[in-house]
Amino acid sequence: MRLNQSPEWAALAKHRAELGDTHLRELFATDPVRAERLTTRVGDLYLDYSKHLVTDETLGLLRDLAAARDVAGLRDAMFRGEKINVTERRAVLHTALRAPRDAVIEVDGENVVPAVHAVLDKMAAFADGVRTGAWTGATGKRIRTVVNIGIGGSDLGPAMAYEALRAYTARDLAFRFVSNVDGADLHEAVLDLDPAETLFIVASKTFTTIETITNATSARSWLVAGLGGDESAVAKHFVALSTNAPRSRSSASTPSTCSSSGTGWAAVTRTTPRSGCP
């Protein structure tokens, strides 16, 4: 049964209609401790839903809906590593990405935490190299601008992380995000950049997304043209962020890029054509 056809959904919709034009001011006036009652702490997060149009009845109806859809059961299945992503038939282990090194999270009987940390370590080592200047562009110049090419979650995710952690970014590095397949987006993003100082991150979970591959291919042409036609320069200016290691390795835009062991954990790593994948 679809969510919006369930009796619990209908009860919520009816309740919403009954609330009508009730104003938050009325809810605060009739319940002076509302601000204390309808707030909670979860770890570092302070959640304040007192300023939403909710009453005790609303919360009860929401709980009924969650119970009817087995949210708690699915949450537990997620933590157990069961394949609750039914469209991709895979586990949804965002929890594993945040787990400490010594945690044990099993998928199909295998603890995935070491694989996650191996990828995180690789990503950190690469990022450190860019920040310190140990990783340079093909001409030996330091990387000054990082351009993320991706769409949907592969644009919003990196952009959100950048916005959230902006205060901690290296101030001698600039970051740009290209997602629109309209060539104007990439054109404007690289207009004032020196290819010798530019690193492209091609972010795509599947590495099959037409907009991203199109933009990456255009970026590659811009880079090679800007560096005097030197195709080998691509290896120092493109990395892939993907769960599809084979595809990202063979991509024309990131021919020298390796992902991790194909474990399904997103990886951003690279190598030179000479050294092969680590």
Ligand SMILES: O=P(O)(O)OC[C@H]1O[C@](O)(CO)[C@@H](O)[C@@H]1O
């Ligand atoms: O990361 P990918 O595989 O390039 O996909 C990009 C986006 O395209 C979608 O698959 C569909 O819009 C989104 O779910 C995803 O964020």
